[in-house]
Amino acid sequence: xxxTEGQEDSGSYVLHHLTNLRLNLHTMKFDPGYKGFWALDIDxxxxxxxxxxxxxxxxxxxxxxxxxxxxxxxxxxxxxxxxFVQNQVKEISPHANSLVAPLGLTIFVWVxxxxxxxxxxxxxxxxxxxxxxGLPNLRIVPSTDINVTFGMSLSxxxxxxxxxxxxxxxxxxxxxxxxxxxFIKSGPMVVLNVVLMPVNVILRLVEDxxxxxxxxxxLFGNLFAGELIFVLIAVFASxxxxxxxxxxxxxxxxxxxxxxxxxxxxxxxxxLQAFVFMVLTIVYLAGASxxxxxxx
Amino acid sequence: MDPNATLIVQSITFLVFVALMWRxxxxxxxxxxxxxxxxxxxxxxxxxxxxxxxKDASSKSExxxxxxxxxxxxxxxxxxxxxxxxxxxxxxxAEAEKARILEAGRAEAEREIAQAKEALRKQxxxxxxxxxxxxxxxxxxxxxxxxxxxxxxxxx
Numbered sequence: 446x447x448x449t450e451g452q453e454d455s456g457s458y459v460l461h462h463l464t465n466l467r468l469n470l471h472t473m474k475f476d477p478g479y480k481g482f483w484a485l486d487i488d489x490x491x492x493x494x495x496x497x498x499x500x501x502x503x504x505x506x507x508x509x510x511x512x513x514x515x516x517x518x519x520x521x522x523x524x525x526x527x528x529f530v531q532n533q534v535k536e537i538s539p540h541a542n543s544l545v546a547p548l549g550l551t552i553f554v555w556v557x558x559x560x561x562x563x564x565x566x567x568x569x570x571x572x573x574x575x576x577x578x579g580l581p582n583l584r585i586v587p588s589t590d591i592n593v594t595f596g597m598s599l600s601x602x603x604x605x606x607x608x609x610x611x612x613x614x615x616x617x618x619x620x621x622x623x624x625x626x627x628f629i630k631s632g633p634m635v636v637l638n639v640v641l642m643p644v645n646v647i648l649r650l651v652e653d654x655x656x657x658x659x660x661x662x663x664l665f666g667n668l669f670a671g672e673l674i675f676v677l678i679a680v681f682a683s684x685x686x687x688x689x690x691x692x693x694x695x696x697x698x699x700x701x702x703x704x705x706x707x708x709x710x711x712x713x714x715x716x717l718q719a720f721v722f723m724v725l726t727i728v729y730l731a732g733a734s735x736x737x738x739x740x741x
Numbered sequence: 742m743d744p745n746a747t748l749i750v751q752s753i754t755f756l757v758f759v760a761l762m763w764r765x766x767x768x769x770x771x772x773x774x775x776x777x778x779x780x781x782x783x784x785x786x787x788x789x790x791x792x793x794x795x796k797d798a799s800s801k802s803e804x805x806x807x808x809x810x811x812x813x814x815x816x817x818x819x820x821x822x823x824x825x826x827x828x829x830x831x832x833x834x835a836e837a838e839k840a841r842i843l844e845a846g847r848a849e850a851e852r853e854i855a856q857a858k859e860a861l862r863k864q865x866x867x868x869x870x871x872x873x874x875x876x877x878x879x880x881x882x883x884x885x886x887x888x889x890x891x892x893x894x895x896x897x
Binding site for chain 1: 743744745746747748749750751752754755756758759761762763765766767768769770771772773774776777780
């Protein structure tokens with residue numbers, strides 16, 4: 446959309462917007478094309494931590510002033526968030542560990558804020574970054590970076606296993622791995638359990654590995670697609686500079702309106718994805734803290 | 742879309758944020774909210790209790806008022822009765838007094854009548870003596886004819 450992008454090849458424009466500001470940790474230089482593991486997406490990390498610190502700042506400030514008087518402004522809003530998450534956790538699992546609700550709240554607020562960066566017009570911050578700080582690339586939406594979404598979902602995965610071990614113990618967990626969902630309790634067919642056990646283990650492994658993968662890919666996919674469509678609409682609108690005054694009005698205003706419409710639609714996706722990530726995390730952790738044998 | 746160290750940084754940051762939220766932010770906020778909830782519940786129940794007490798007190802005061810009214814009515818009745826009795830008594834006394842005074846007056850009048858009669862009788866006797874002596878042209882010895890005279894007087 447910006448004037449500087451108008452003459453550029455639209456393909457490189459799109460790629461430029463989907464490339465992270467990547468720091469090669471071997472050479473300590475910006476190298477957006479680097480494919481190795483020891484690199485850091487500075488832009489994603491910076492914005493993720495910045496947003497995280499912003500919400501933590503507000504939450505801890507309210508927590509320090511917490512009292513039983515009439516809540517005001519920010520206090521009210523934060524208590525609303527807390528109550529919302531607390532109710533979700535209570536509904537899903539009434540006897541959840543005290544960690545679950547704060548974890549869910551952190552996920553919800555953080556993912557929500559990261560997703561909301563998508564609403565910032567796509568060229569503003571990269572333009573400032575390029576002109577003021579001389580940064581070659583800048584992606585401001587951390588949740589469109591698959592490393593960020595996997596970083597969170599793998600942490601959740603680790604927590605699921607910590608919960609599993611803490612609540613069921615190694616033996617209970619092993620028993621669950623071997624005997625769930627297929628198990629013959631008695632009768633002449635008991636011998637078949639030998640065959641069923643490997644099946645159970647494979648099913649369980651697929652089930653557990655699917656959890657972090659689906660969490661990360663769902664969030665990444667939704668936000669990446671949203672971002673890509675913003676970029677493509679911007680490419681469409683950039684035709685405004687190539688077709689005279691009529692093109693300027695048509696593509697410029699049309700593109701602007703399409704951007705607005707997509708942003709409005711995206712406002713639905715943003716909280717929904719944050720909510721889905723949170724609820725699924727709560728469900729997984731609740732499942733990890735209750736053994737299947739108790740349910741039957 | 743290549744995995745890199747961002748993953749590790751993000752994981753650690755995430756866990757740190759969760760820990761901070763869990764330890765620093767969550768307990769005071771939730772505690773305050775629960776305390777406030779308890780306070781509000783207590784306030785509501787206190788209001789309910791107050792309302793009930795008010796209702797009790799008003800019904801009690803109504804009862805007292807009714808009792809007081811009844812008592813007042815009773816007192817007024819008694820007073821009325823007493824005043825009627827007093828009036829009755831006073832009337833009776835006055836009646837008796839009147840009768841007594843009348844009786845006294847009548848006795849007095851009778852006595853005076855008797856006196857007058859006596860005096861009249863004497864005068865008649867005297868007159869009769871005077872008349873007889875005039876008729877006889879001589880003096881009648883009043884002393885000699887006293888028995889005759891008194892007999893005459895008694896006949897008048």
